[in-house]
Amino acid sequence: MNNADLEKEVKRLVHLNSYEKGLVCTVDIMLQLGYLTKKDYENWRFGRIEYLEKACNINLSKLTLINKLIRKYSMDLNLESSWTGYNQFGKGIKRKLRFSKSGKKSIEDSYATHYIDKKRIDELKKNKTSM
Structure with missing residues (x-):
């Protein structure tokens, strides 16, 4: 997918x-x-893959572009940004998971930030309880 098509698709998926x-996150x-399979995502969550980027079948420049587009x-x-911790699933010590090989804070934060629409979440909760 070229960058123009990728931008259109990311915009559509964010909306x-x-x-x-009621929320947008990079992993979703x-x-x-x-670019990420459910199996690879689960393997990362269980600590079987060292960092998330390793499991993605796309190059780092596209991953960076996707994160920038999600933020934009x-x-x-007007979604509210909220840092979200990702910890390992399963038994034993719950270690913090890494998204990137470098582990650089700015990169890790861009992956870990969720964008939330609190009004929409409230609407969704109301609709769920009224059913």
């Missing part, structure tokens, strides 16, 4: 996730784009 879930977008379109929708 879709914001509406359907990567799964929806097909989330800000356009």
Whole structure:
């Protein structure tokens, strides 16, 4: 996918996730784009893969672009940014998971930031309880 097509698709997915879930996060977008498989995501969550970027079947420049686009379109929708910790699933010590090989704080934070629409989440909760 070229950058222009990728930008359109990320924009569509940001809007879709914001509406359907009330939040947008990089991992969901990567799964929806097909650059991360559910199996690889689970292996990362259970600590079997050292860092998330290793499991993605896309180059680092595209991953960086995707994160920038998610931030841009989330800000356009006035979504609130919220850092979210990702800890290892399973038994034993729950270590903090890494997203990047470098472990650089700015990169880790860009992956770990979720963008939230609190009003939409409240609507979704109301709809769920009224069913």
